[in-house]
Amino acid sequence: MLTLWGNLESGNVYKVRLLWGWLGLPHRRIDVDQTRGEPATPAFRAVNPIGKVPAVRLEDGRVLGESGAILQFFANGTPYWPADPWEQAEVLRWMFFEQYSHEPAIAVNRYLRRFVAERSAFDEERLRHNHPRGERALDVMEARLAGHDWLVGEGPTIADIALYAYTRVADEGGFDLAPRPGIGRWLARMEALPGYFPMRQETAVEVLEFPS
Ligand SMILES: N[C@@H](CCC(=O)N[C@@H](CS)C(=O)NCC(=O)O)C(=O)O
Numbered sequence: 001m002l003t004l005w006g007n008l009e010s011g012n013v014y015k016v017r018l019l020w021g022w023l024g025l026p027h028r029r030i031d032v033d034q035t036r037g038e039p040a041t042p043a044f045r046a047v048n049p050i051g052k053v054p055a056v057r058l059e060d061g062r063v064l065g066e067s068g069a070i071l072q073f074f075a076n077g078t079p080y081w082p083a084d085p086w087e088q089a090e091v092l093r094w095m096f097f098e099q100y101s102h103e104p105a106i107a108v109n110r111y112l113r114r115f116v117a118e119r120s121a122f123d124e125e126r127l128r129h130n131h132p133r134g135e136r137a138l139d140v141m142e143a144r145l146a147g148h149d150w151l152v153g154e155g156p157t158i159a160d161i162a163l164y165a166y167t168r169v170a171d172e173g174g175f176d177l178a179p180r181p182g183i184g185r186w187l188a189r190m191e192a193l194p195g196y197f198p199m200r201q202e203t204a205v206e207v208l209e210f211p212s
Helices: 011-023 067-075 085-115 121-145 158-168 181-191
Strands: 002-006 027-031 055-057 063-065 206-209
Touching (some): 002 011, 011 158, 067 085, 121 181, 158 181
Parallel strands (some): 002 027, 027 206
Antiparallel strands (some): 002 055, 055 063
């Protein structure tokens, strides 16, 4: 069976869980929690040297980190990774946008607001710095989704999964989606797909303590 290292509050981990849900792939989960600093420990770096979740272990023992790489690996050969090279490039364009222009602002502000009880002056400065960047990223998405059902092509792809995870909880980072109706309709479309489940819903057949 597939093994996933990660926790239920991580959008990056949720991306992998959601794709596996769509594909009907069962997994066991080893609970690695960033609020307890576990991804940075030597025990976890032995699994994934970058010290971040998610990481997954295939049935043959190979281990892969980075949510985008994991999404691409499992979507290959399915409708969620298009066959057309131009559409593949478009999927990657949105996924790189997510990692450089969206997640570092929206996910980081969510983390600081939701999980850091006593924020330092540096944290407060990061919140201020990130806010307009996150707003711009959401505007870029809205410009596409105001007139299209999906980020690429005519159906859902891993670009939609990659951007859904933290857009869905952007309000927890202080971002208001109400003025962006295209994003609102797209979120509802994602949530109507078979196999959908919300981020904090457990989907593993077994959950193990870390380290295990
Ligand atoms: N680029 C990575 C980012 C992963 C990431 O930032 N994971 C966070 C949890 S959402 C983490 O493990 N943080 C722990 C840390 O930075 O110490 C991916 O997409 O997988």
